[in-house]
Amino acid sequence: MNEKSQEVLLAEFDARVARGEKIEPGDWMPADYRKELIRMISQHAHSEIVGQLPEGQWIPFAPGFRRKLTLVAKVQDEAGHGQLLYTAAETLGKSREAMMDELLTGKAKYANVFNYPTPTWADVGIIGWLVDTSAVINQTMLAQSSYGPYARAMKRICYEEAFHIKQGYDSIVALAKGTPEQRAMVQDSINRWWYPTLMMSGPPTKLSEHTERSMKWKIKTKTNEQVRQEFINLIVPQIRALGFEVPDPDCKLNAQTGHFEYTQPDWNELKRVVNGDGPCNKERLDTRRKAHEDGMWVREALAVANKKAAA
Amino acid sequence: MLLEVPTDIPKEALQRLLVALADDELVLGHRDSEWTGHSPILEEDIAFSNIAQDEIGHALLWFTINEQLGGKSPDWMGFERNWKHFTCCHFTAFPKGDFAYTVVRQYLFDVGEQVRLKNLSTSSFPPLKEAAEKIIMEEGYHLMHSQSLVERLGDATEESHKRMQAAIDTAFPQALGMFEELTGEDELVKAGVFSGNEPLKEQWLEIVVPALTSASLELPVEKKNGKFTIDAKAEEGGRKGWQKEHLKQLVEDLQTVYKMSPGGSW
Amino acid sequence: MDTQWETYEVFHQTKRGDPHVHVGAVHAPDPHMALQMARDQFARRMKCASIWVVRTKDVARTDYQDETFFAQILDKSYRDPKAFEAPDKGEH
Numbered sequence: 070m071n072e073k074s075q076e077v078l079l080a081e082f083d084a085r086v087a088r089g090e091k092i093e094p095g096d097w098m099p100a101d102y103r104k105e106l107i108r109m110i111s112q113h114a115h116s117e118i119v120g121q122l123p124e125g126q127w128i129p130f131a132p133g134f135r136r137k138l139t140l141v142a143k144v145q146d147e148a149g150h151g152q153l154l155y156t157a158a159e160t161l162g163k164s165r166e167a168m169m170d171e172l173l174t175g176k177a178k179y180a181n182v183f184n185y186p187t188p189t190w191a192d193v194g195i196i197g198w199l200v201d202t203s204a205v206i207n208q209t210m211l212a213q214s215s216y217g218p219y220a221r222a223m224k225r226i227c228y229e230e231a232f233h234i235k236q237g238y239d240s241i242v243a244l245a246k247g248t249p250e251q252r253a254m255v256q257d258s259i260n261r262w263w264y265p266t267l268m269m270s271g272p273p274t275k276l277s278e279h280t281e282r283s284m285k286w287k288i289k290t291k292t293n294e295q296v297r298q299e300f301i302n303l304i305v306p307q308i309r310a311l312g313f314e315v316p317d318p319d320c321k322l323n324a325q326t327g328h329f330e331y332t333q334p335d336w337n338e339l340k341r342v343v344n345g346d347g348p349c350n351k352e353r354l355d356t357r358r359k360a361h362e363d364g365m366w367v368r369e370a371l372a373v374a375n376k377k378a379a380a
Numbered sequence: 381m382l383l384e385v386p387t388d389i390p391k392e393a394l395q396r397l398l399v400a401l402a403d404d405e406l407v408l409g410h411r412d413s414e415w416t417g418h419s420p421i422l423e424e425d426i427a428f429s430n431i432a433q434d435e436i437g438h439a440l441l442w443f444t445i446n447e448q449l450g451g452k453s454p455d456w457m458g459f460e461r462n463w464k465h466f467t468c469c470h471f472t473a474f475p476k477g478d479f480a481y482t483v484v485r486q487y488l489f490d491v492g493e494q495v496r497l498k499n500l501s502t503s504s505f506p507p508l509k510e511a512a513e514k515i516i517m518e519e520g521y522h523l524m525h526s527q528s529l530v531e532r533l534g535d536a537t538e539e540s541h542k543r544m545q546a547a548i549d550t551a552f553p554q555a556l557g558m559f560e561e562l563t564g565e566d567e568l569v570k571a572g573v574f575s576g577n578e579p580l581k582e583q584w585l586e587i588v589v590p591a592l593t594s595a596s597l598e599l600p601v602e603k604k605n606g607k608f609t610i611d612a613k614a615e616e617g618g619r620k621g622w623q624k625e626h627l628k629q630l631v632e633d634l635q636t637v638y639k640m641s642p643g644g645s646w
Numbered sequence: 647m648d649t650q651w652e653t654y655e656v657f658h659q660t661k662r663g664d665p666h667v668h669v670g671a672v673h674a675p676d677p678h679m680a681l682q683m684a685r686d687q688f689a690r691r692m693k694c695a696s697i698w699v700v701r702t703k704d705v706a707r708t709d710y711q712d713e714t715f716f717a718q719i720l721d722k723s724y725r726d727p728k729a730f731e732a733p734d735k736g737e738h
Contacts, residue, residue, distance in 0.1 A: 096710045118422070125417035129410065129630075132638035132646040133455045134440045137413075138433055144416050145429030149687055152422045156671045159653065165673065166648040190637045222670070229691075240646075247645035356418070364420025367479050367533070368649040370540035371675035374532035421650065423672055423683040430686050525682055532675070 086287050091217040094160040102286050106216055107161050109288060111168045113211075114154035116180035119172075119353050121147045123187040124196055132190065139236045140193065146233065150226050157218040173358045181339060182265045184347035191244055191251075191258035197237015199259075199266045203300045205230045207270065210296070215287035238307075245311045252312075259308065260316045264334040270297040272336050301329045383448040389505055389571040393564030395446050396467070397574070398508075399457070400562060400619055401496075402442035403468035406458055407627070408489060409435030410634060411476050420479055427525060431486070434518045441515065445507050459638035463631035469557040469618040473627040480543035481551060483533060487526035488555040488588060493519045495583040496574075504572030527591065534595025541596060548597050556614035559584070563620070582608070654680040654699040658688050661695045671702060 073081075078097050085092065092098055125144045131137035155165045171177035182200055187193065205227060212223035244251040271293035274281075283289040291299075301320070308315060320331045342350070385391045413432035419425035443454035451457070472489070476482050497519060500512035533540045559581035562568075569576040585608045589601055600611040617623070638646065651673040657666035669688045674680035680699040689697065708715050723729045 093710060095707065118417075121417035121425075128413045128416060129633045130637045132640075133459055134436065136646055138436055138440075141413050141416060141429055141433050141436070145426055145433070145690075148416070148422055148425040148429065149690075152426065152672070152687055153670055155422070156653070159671075164648055165650045169650070225669075243645045248641050251641060251645070360418040360420070363418075364424075364479065365649060366537070366539045366543065367420035367424075368651065370533050370536035371529075371679070372649065372651055374536040374675060421673065423674065423687065426686045426690075427683065430690060521685075528679055528682065 086215045089287075090215075091220060092215050093217045101282065102288075103161055105282060105286070105288060106219065107158055107163050109283070110154055110158040110161075110216075110219055111163070111171070112178055112180075114151045114158060114168065115172045115177055116183065117147045117151035117154060119179045119357060120183045121151075122353055122356055123183055123185070123349070124193050127187065127190060127193045130190065131193075136240065143197065143233055143236060146229050150229070153222040153225060154219075157216075157222045160218045169361065173354065173361055175345065175354060178343060180269060181343045181347070182269050183353060184342050184350045185261070185265050186349050189254050189258060191241070191254040192262070194237045194240030194244065195255070195258040195262050197233050198241055199237075199262055199304060200269065201230055201233040201237060202304055203266050203269045203296075205234065206299050206303070207296050210289065210291050213287070213290055242311065245313070255311075256313050259313055263316050264338075267297060267301070267331075267334045268336075268339045270294075270300065272339065273333075298328055301331055302327075305329050382450060383445070383507055385449065385505070386571075389573060390564055390567040391449060393562070393568050394505065394508075394573060395449055395451055396562055396564060397568060398442050398446040398449070399451070400467045402439045402446065402454075402457065403466050404472050404489075404558070405435045405442065406439035407466070407468040407630065408472040408485075409433075409439060410630060411472065411474075412482070412486070414476050415482065431522050431525070434522065438515050438518075441511055445511060448507070455638070456643070459635050460642050463628050464623060465621055466623060466627060466631065467619050467621055468623075468627070469554075469560060470615045470624055470627075471551070471554040471557050471618075473618075473624070473630055474554065475626060477547070477550075478543060480533065480540070480547040483526060483529045484544065484547040484551045485555070486522070487530045488551060489558070490519060490523040490526050491587050491591075492555070492558045492580070492584055494523055495580050495587070499575045499580060503574055508573065530592070531595050534592070534597050544595070545597055548592065548599065552599060553612040554615040556581070556610070556612070557616045557618060560614070560616040560619045651675050653702040654684070655702055655705055656680075656684040656688055657698040657700070658684075658692075658694060659696040659698075660693055664695075666696065666698055672699070674699075677701075 079099060082092070082096075082098060082102075092102075121144050124140065124147075128137065128140050128144065131140045155168060158168060159165055168177070172179065187196070208223055208227050208230065212220055212227055214220045214223065241255055244255050273294050274292045284292075305315060305320060317332045320329055322328075323330050341347070345351075385394065409432050412428055412435060415428045416425060416432065419428055439458070440454050443451075443457050446457070447453055452461075471485065474485075477485075494516070497512045497516040500508055501516060503509040503512065530544070534544050535541050559577040561577055565576055568574055585601065589599060589603070589608070592599055602609050602611070653671045654674050654677070655671050656669050658669045659666045672680055672683040672687055674683050677699055681697055684697050684699055685694070688694075
């Protein structure tokens with residue numbers, strides 16, 4: 070095998086990415102690219118499994134057979150997505166145990182939107198409809214990722230997300246057709262979830278260290294602002310069509326640009342909440358930590374059972 | 381669409397059987413779904429969510445047949461009916477406990493389902509027969525899963541053995557309640573609807589006793605002259621609607637949102 | 647200590663006649679449980695005729711960096727069906 074210099078390897082790598090070719094496990098890659106991907110993919114995985122909790126806590130209370138079944142399926146998918154993503158990150162050389170450890174000790178970040186509480190049943194539908202719509206816009210882009218395993222995982226995930234959005238929207242439509250109390254529950258939920266959902270796409274480009282590098286290496290192909298604008302343009306008409314409103318009096322369609330104008334979320338709030346000072350951060354991590362610790366004897370026992378059987 | 385019941389099959393007893401089957405599935409499915417997001421490992425989280433969905437789906441199926449016989453709608457039965465009228469066995473309603481209790485309960489229930497559904501697959505009432513034939517496949521998968529876990533956890537480590545033994549000590553007498561006699565059962569047996577609970581219990585014992593014993597778990601059961609003697613008091617009462625506090629809490633949770641607008645737009 | 651179990655690569659066949667396709671991996675304590683985990687993770691929505699699982703450790707792979715492994719410089723189009731002109735029908 071030829072010994073190549075770092076410069077040549079990097080030039081070949083950049084050219085491969087620019088051609089739209091995928092990078093696969095075992096390919097030479099810059100250390101920064103590997104590091105950035107591990108961070109991004111594991112963060113995405115953490116978001117899925119932490120994301121099981123705000124909706125999962127409503128499974129015992131889901132109203133009626135159809136809603137109960139659908140919600141269990143949805144939250145199951147989130148575990149499934151976490152599983153797919155951790156597996157993709159593992160191909161970059163990091164163990165799932167190490168990634169989980171970072172999550173549970175507070176070292177790793179996850180989608181901030183899940184640090185908000187879900188005090189009403191309507192929140193379940195709103196998460197499925199608003200949060201997942203925003204996620205899908207982001208994820209459709211990520212499915213074009215230059216890293217093969219991540220792109221493949223994202224394709225599977227995007228397919229299942231279509232169900233998530235539909236079940237959320239369907240649940241809200243049912244509430245919209247219901248009693249005044251049910252409609253009020255929906256509006257209250259939108260009021261609380263609007264800005265946290267806008268924050269999902271991330272701060273405007275100037276403020277984000279990660280975006281520039283990610284865009285060069287086709288880890289991301291749209292800016293945060295582009296993703297957020299796409300989300301708003303899509304969702305505001307849907308919300309208004311059901312007779313609800315967004316908690317932003319300045320959210321108006323600009324006839325010339327064709328885009329909705331809107332008030333930026335409070336980016337200082339994002340910083341605060343991301344760094345642990347949100348309403349549910351502690352609760353979410355405590356819950357995941359407890360599940361991890363309570364399950365330790367099971368994981369250990371099953372690992373040993375295999376060795377016993379093999380002996 | 382109302383189903384016709386042959387004149388020799390007692391309709392009331394038949395509905396009682398269907399509702400008992402449905403209640404068991406709904407209540408255990410509800411308990412199993414409590415693990416979603418909390419399981420020991422991601423892969424188990426996905427597996428248990430599958431089991432929970434299947435069970436809740438089975439409850440829907442049994443309730444649907446009950447509705448076709450003139451009973452109330454599945455949503456009414458599950459989400460509006462008074463908890464005191466549920467006829468699930470107590471076993472299905474106890475809190476989920478630790479993973480050992482859940483796995484043991486699942487295993488004992490799954491074997492119970494296997495013997496029951498096998499029997500119902502020969503039922504003289506066609507809708508019951510067809511439903512049982514459909515469900516038995518999914519339940520077969522559940523059994524494979526719970527059996528795999530029991531076999532492994534039973535004697536893997538000192539801790540797993542301790543927990544599994546404690547789980548068996550608690551769950552075994554409770555599980556016997558699955559075979560509590562149903563009011564009007566004799567008539568159903570005469571009409572060929574099912575074999576009755578006693579034979580099912582015997583078949584269940586034939587399977588679980590050797591299986592658990594080979595997983596190094598002790599049971600309060602002896603086999604003498606081909607017959608089982610059990611040194612434990614069965615946890616019964618559920619089939620007669622004599623339910624306990626934990627079911628009250630479970631049903632309250634189950635019904636609280638739905639009751640905001642019962643029969644309404646959800 | 648790693649308590650997440652080792653990984654098994656999962657291959658999934660939609661129906662008889664189709665090839666098995668690599669769809670991902672599961673963490674499992676042994677092959678029997680790996681098959682079940684794979685079914686719940688990769689076959690809960692799609693039809694499936696068969697699943698194979700192989701310990702990740704047992705998969706031998708070619709090296710993307712090794713340019714010689716798949717190298718073919720000499721023109722071997724002589725063995726490509728497209729390299730032949732189809733004779734006109736009836737012409738000898």
